[in-house]
Amino acid sequence: LVTVATQIMSRRSERDDISHIEILKASLSASVQNAAGPIGLALQHVILGKRKSSSALAAFGVCVSISNLGTTVFQFLVDGSTSQVGSLVAKHLDETDEGKKKKLLGKHCKKSLVVSILAGASAGALLLVSGNSLFSTLGETDRMDIGRGYYAWRCLSMPFKTSSNAAVGIIGGYGHVHVVSVMNSVVAFLQVLMVCVVLHASSSSEGKGEKEALDALGLAYFVVVMFHAVLGWAIVYFSRPKKIGLERTMRRRRIEMRRRREAAEEEEEEEESKKYFVDALNMFGRSILLQLSFFVAMIVASRKLPVAGLAAHHLTAQLWLVCSYIVDGFATIGTIYGSRLYSIKSIKKLRSLTVRLLSYGVSLGFFFCAIFLAFGTAARKLFVGDELTNYYLGKTWMLVTFAQPVNAVVFVLDGLMYATKSFAFAREVMVAGVGVVFLPTVLSATLINDGNSNSGAKVIARVWTAKLALNVWRMLFLSGRVFFWILKEEDRSDEEEEEEEEDESEGETSGSGSDGENTEESLLESDMDDDAPLLSL
DSSP states (O other), X not given: OHHHHHHHHTOOOTTOOOOHHHHHHHHXXXXXXXXXXXXXXXXXXXXXXXXXXXXXXXXXXXXXXXXXXXTGGGTHHHHHHHHHHHHHHHHTTTOOOHHHHHHHHHHHHHHHHHHHHHHHHHHHHHHHHTHHHHHHTTSOXXXXXXXXXXXXXXXXXXXXXXXXXXXXXXXXXXXXXXXXXXXXXXXXXXXXXXXXXXXXXXXXSTTOOHHHHHHHHHHHHHHHHHHXXXXXXXXXXXXXXXXXXXXXXXXXXXXXXXXXXXXXXXXXXXXXXXXXXXXXXXXXXXXXXXXXXHXXXXXXXXXXXXXXXXXXXXXXXXXXXXXXXXXXXXXXXXXXXXXXXXXXXXXXXXXXXXXXXXXXXXXXXXXXXXXXXXXXXXXXXXXXXXXXHHHHHHHHHHHHHHHHHHHHHHHHHHHHHHHTTOHHHHHHHHHHHIXXXXXXXXXXXXXXXXXXTTHHHHHHHHHHHHHHHHHHHHHHHHHHHIIIIIHHHTTXXXXXXXXXXXXXXXXXXXXXXXXXXXXXXXXXXXXXXXXXXXXXX
């Protein structure tokens, strides 16, 4: 019903090249692309919880959460590369010199590869060296010792993980969403398969405990991540940008963009490099605050909850992320399509794309909400067999359930932030949200008296209430940015585009030759300045 209503509100014009079917097909692939890894990780938690103790599950979750600080903080390597490559493809789509086009894209690919490897190596080394300090912040370190070997392997794999993330971003910017979804699904399947094989081998071998099993899981993870990186960059090397149905929209501005590039090509490349690193810093700040919110929540949970409660906390995090990453498929399409539309200032189509993606995302969010409400009890029994862990998981279930529509809106709006390169705004919203909303709420959980019988239930509920409050904050401010700033401010460009179309049609009917050339020049003069700064605070 939402889709039909959206189609009525945003009826396609003759020149609208993006259909509902195209968006939904691409969004489905993007959802698989984003959700394959989290779903695979959630299955690993389930399998480990069924085959091993709550202590092994808690140690596994802690190692994953800490090591993710070194990889997900560099999320710009995915979203930033997708946005940058999408803009480059849109601007150079008309380039007749294939060698020159390949060189322009190749420069960005090489830059992304070098930055991703250096970032991953630095983060992995830092986390490996500071491992003892990080584990000591969690309180009882003895119960985490069985995961030290697994943690070391995850740290060593970080250069491969960040480089594979960069490759995924570039392939997405090329428009090959289906290729990325298949690749990520294969990698997720291999990780789950390796967990099953290792746990089966450890259970059938005498003398092998949980520590040895987690060490073997770490080695298997390293091998699979290395395969992912090599495969991703091989696809980048052999693939070319794909047309996604926006080519007619881009036609009017191609001549102007080509002339400007030829006039100041070196200056443009230097400016693009500066903007890339500035955007990277903004997104690094935003991503590290987001990951620190998970890390601080884990610290509070580990200090205030028993092992079963900590295991339930990690299961809650996986449920939160799995559903969010499925909805994030719409955000990925928003970044890929939106970056191309925004780079040529096609705001009318960007507005239509925004409404459609939000309607799809919210519909899926309410669908997950209904599923969680209907099958909550059965799902909790499926995830874990321990009764105490199931008890704590039940205390967060309703929060995760009603957070799904909110998370859906936040993720879709995040994709539009990346498409419009509003990286500084996204960072400042996160800074304010963490300081004003999240930290006061989550730290209030430390004031709960441990002597009460239900203190653990109150703590884990307070922790995830803080995460929900942070996402509500982000939803409000990002919605205001999109609907009351970006789309409203650019409404005037629609009138200018209509005037350009009228001038173009008059020029075509009045004559050819010099008249046609004069019409072309008038279009160039009346067009918007492509060098104008993008949206800032």
